[in-house]
Amino acid sequence: MTLQGDTPRFSEGFVEADGFHIHYMSAGEGLPLIHLHGAGGPRLTPAHDKLSRQHRVIAFEMPGFGRSGHNTRTSSTADMAETMHAAIRALGVERCNLWATSFGARVALWLAARQPTLVSALVLEAPAAIRPAGQMPPSGSPEEVARMIYAHPERQASLPAADLAGQAKTREFVMRVRGPDRDADLEAAMRRLETPVLVLFGTHDQLMPPELGRHYKELLANGHLVFVYDAGHAISTERPEAFVEVTSDFLERHEAFVINRVGTVKYP
Amino acid sequence: MKVSYFETGRYVLPPDLAREWPVPPAAYDPGDGAEAFRGMVDRVQFVERLGFDWISLSEHHYSPRILTPSPVVSAAWIAARVNTIKIALLGPIVPTSNPIRIAEELAMLDTLAPGRFVFGLLRGTTNEYLSYDLNPTEARERTDEGMELILKAWTEPQPFGWQGRYFQYRTVSLWPRPQQPPAPTYVLGTSAEAGAFAARHHLGLGVSYGNFDSMARATGYYRQQCAQYGWSPGPDDIVWRANMILGETDEAAENALNRRDKQAPFPVRAGLRDALIAADTTRNIAGQSQRANVGGVLPISFCGGPDRVVDQIRRAREQIGVGVLDLSLTDPGTGDMDAMMEGLDLFGRSVLPRIREI
Numbered sequence: 001m002t003l004q005g006d007t008p009r010f011s012e013g014f015v016e017a018d019g020f021h022i023h024y025m026s027a028g029e030g031l032p033l034i035h036l037h038g039a040g041g042p043r044l045t046p047a048h049d050k051l052s053r054q055h056r057v058i059a060f061e062m063p064g065f066g067r068s069g070h071n072t073r074t075s076s077t078a079d080m081a082e083t084m085h086a087a088i089r090a091l092g093v094e095r096c097n098l099w100a101t102s103f104g105a106r107v108a109l110w111l112a113a114r115q116p117t118l119v120s121a122l123v124l125e126a127p128a129a130i131r132p133a134g135q136m137p138p139s140g141s142p143e144e145v146a147r148m149i150y151a152h153p154e155r156q157a158s159l160p161a162a163d164l165a166g167q168a169k170t171r172e173f174v175m176r177v178r179g180p181d182r183d184a185d186l187e188a189a190m191r192r193l194e195t196p197v198l199v200l201f202g203t204h205d206q207l208m209p210p211e212l213g214r215h216y217k218e219l220l221a222n223g224h225l226v227f228v229y230d231a232g233h234a235i236s237t238e239r240p241e242a243f244v245e246v247t248s249d250f251l252e253r254h255e256a257f258v259i260n261r262v263g264t265v266k267y268p
Numbered sequence: 269m270k271v272s273y274f275e276t277g278r279y280v281l282p283p284d285l286a287r288e289w290p291v292p293p294a295a296y297d298p299g300d301g302a303e304a305f306r307g308m309v310d311r312v313q314f315v316e317r318l319g320f321d322w323i324s325l326s327e328h329h330y331s332p333r334i335l336t337p338s339p340v341v342s343a344a345w346i347a348a349r350v351n352t353i354k355i356a357l358l359g360p361i362v363p364t365s366n367p368i369r370i371a372e373e374l375a376m377l378d379t380l381a382p383g384r385f386v387f388g389l390l391r392g393t394t395n396e397y398l399s400y401d402l403n404p405t406e407a408r409e410r411t412d413e414g415m416e417l418i419l420k421a422w423t424e425p426q427p428f429g430w431q432g433r434y435f436q437y438r439t440v441s442l443w444p445r446p447q448q449p450p451a452p453t454y455v456l457g458t459s460a461e462a463g464a465f466a467a468r469h470h471l472g473l474g475v476s477y478g479n480f481d482s483m484a485r486a487t488g489y490y491r492q493q494c495a496q497y498g499w500s501p502g503p504d505d506i507v508w509r510a511n512m513i514l515g516e517t518d519e520a521a522e523n524a525l526n527r528r529d530k531q532a533p534f535p536v537r538a539g540l541r542d543a544l545i546a547a548d549t550t551r552n553i554a555g556q557s558q559r560a561n562v563g564g565v566l567p568i569s570f571c572g573g574p575d576r577v578v579d580q581i582r583r584a585r586e587q588i589g590v591g592v593l594d595l596s597l598t599d600p601g602t603g604d605m606d607a608m609m610e611g612l613d614l615f616g617r618s619v620l621p622r623i624r625e626i
Contacts, residue, residue, distance in 0.1 A: 226429035
């Protein structure tokens with residue numbers, strides 16, 4: 001797992017679930033906020049750190065990625081949802097919020113659809129539950145990937161070290177389990193979902209065009225679409241303060257998050 | 269070449285008015301104000317008969333010279349009183365405004381008279397930030413974000429929230445929407461940021477008040493950016509707002525130029541001017557740093573008799589790529605309305621028919 005910036009609060013662990021030895025990082029107290037990462041694997045960001053001040057953040061590394069090992073068994077994102085459900089339960093969690101990034105969104109949506117009593121609310125960051133036709137996971141050198149996932153790659157202080165072999169393996173796994181660009185079964189499940197869902201798109205996302213957001217609004221009865229201005233695909237990395245503010249507010253208040261409670265009195 | 273007439277709501281200034289901004293409201297005459305707006309209709313109907321393609325409007329605050337703090341109100345007043353001419357709002361000042369309000373009001377205009385409007389989105393001159401208490405150092409970024417939000421509000425079919433740097437909305441869901449696609453929309457400005465934004469969103473560019481070379485640099489940068497985004501702007505995509513002095517002869521025009529007031533009509537005090545210039549550091553033409561213009565006299569870009577002016581307009585087309593000229597034929601605040609109408613009439617008779625093919 002790549003650590004970005006100063007996130008000393010996070011401790012590492014492994015949990016045995018569904019026959020996998022699953023790696024995770026966690027920090028903070030309170031109702032757990034489970035993070036399911038994107039196709040590039042997990043990466044702790046300043047957003048993880050900020051969110052861990054208010055939530056017990058558990059960032060899993062899904063089997064098939066990095067330290068959670070090789071995975072030839074999982075065949076779909078729905079399968080992966082079963083595995084991650086087992087992992088969450090194995091940590092003793094009975095109620096949680098879910099935050100899913102890009103590739104992780106399908107897993108999270110399946111999990112929320114199948115475990116409505118487990119999942120209180122769901123935040124989808126640049127979700128890939130609905131993909132543009134033929135869209136491929138980003139690949140290449142760290143600089144090439146950065147150009148695809150950030151609106152402003154030049155503002156990133158550090159990029160992960162190049163690991164082309166690891167990237168190829170992960171990519172093969174993602175391509176195998178990720179499913180079709182539009183998944184009718186998943187979308188049918190989304191139509192039935194009553195869980196509050198916050199859907200975030202960066203206005204400058206080149207991988208998942210923000211125009212896809214409208215499909216989530218159409219499918220999700222309790223879905224809320226928010227554009228994060230001047231962010232690319234990696235919203236929580238590029239605009240952590242903006243991401244954390246809307247995410248925390250939504251997790252706390254669900255649909256009532258649309259009511260402004262910020263005071264504007266200048267001098268009482 | 270298309271031609272636009274810049275209507276400023278001509279308030280006839282009393283001769284003894286203090287020449288310093290802000291001008292005390294005590295000096296304002298409500299009757300003269302009402303007359304300025306009645307005259308607005310006369311002038312717009314007149315240029316419509318002359319065959320002008322557009323009239324344009326602007327937003328200025330606390331200004332006796334340009335009496336239109338709300339271009340939307342001006343536009344609604346005019347739209348009900350003309351038949352064919354297009355009405356260009358050049359434009360709402362984005363960084364001092366609520367972008368959703370701009371999106372809504374322009375959408376409402378576009379719905380009141382479909383096909384009749386042209387919109388421009390503007391950063392605004394530095395002095396305007398004083399009127400709505402905007403920190404000049406934030407103006408550039410607020411403009412870029414506000415424009416992005418306005419375009420999103422116009423086109424997004426589902427309710428959405430906006431998590432910006434300067435603006436935050438949890439629910440945006442416009443009724444009425446503008447026409448789809450919305451009225452032709454321009455980003456106004458010579459900066460690299462304006463050119464790049466317009467190129468990225470396939471919008472036109474409106475430049476103003478410079479010499480031929482600087483305007484050509486701004487539009488050249490814009491065209492270069494458009495090429496990077498895989499498209500090529502046409503003549504209608506480039507508007508130039510400029511001052512023109514047109515005479516029956518070159519000599520008459522030059523005499524008028526020499527008589528022109530060389531002082532800014534209502535300058536801010538020197539100390540404030542310098543502080544404003546120091547605070548507004550991001551002004552540029554196509555990326556080349558440019559000092560903010562605070563209370564400076566705006567240049568005359570075209571001057572001459574009809575033949576010379578036609579040649580200058582041809583050069584503007586060739587050098588700058590401009591396809592719409594937005595003209596002032598006399599300085600705002602000039603009290604001589606007869607001279608102004610004569611100038612417009614001369615333009616309509618002796619220049620307009622000759623520049624159509626340019």
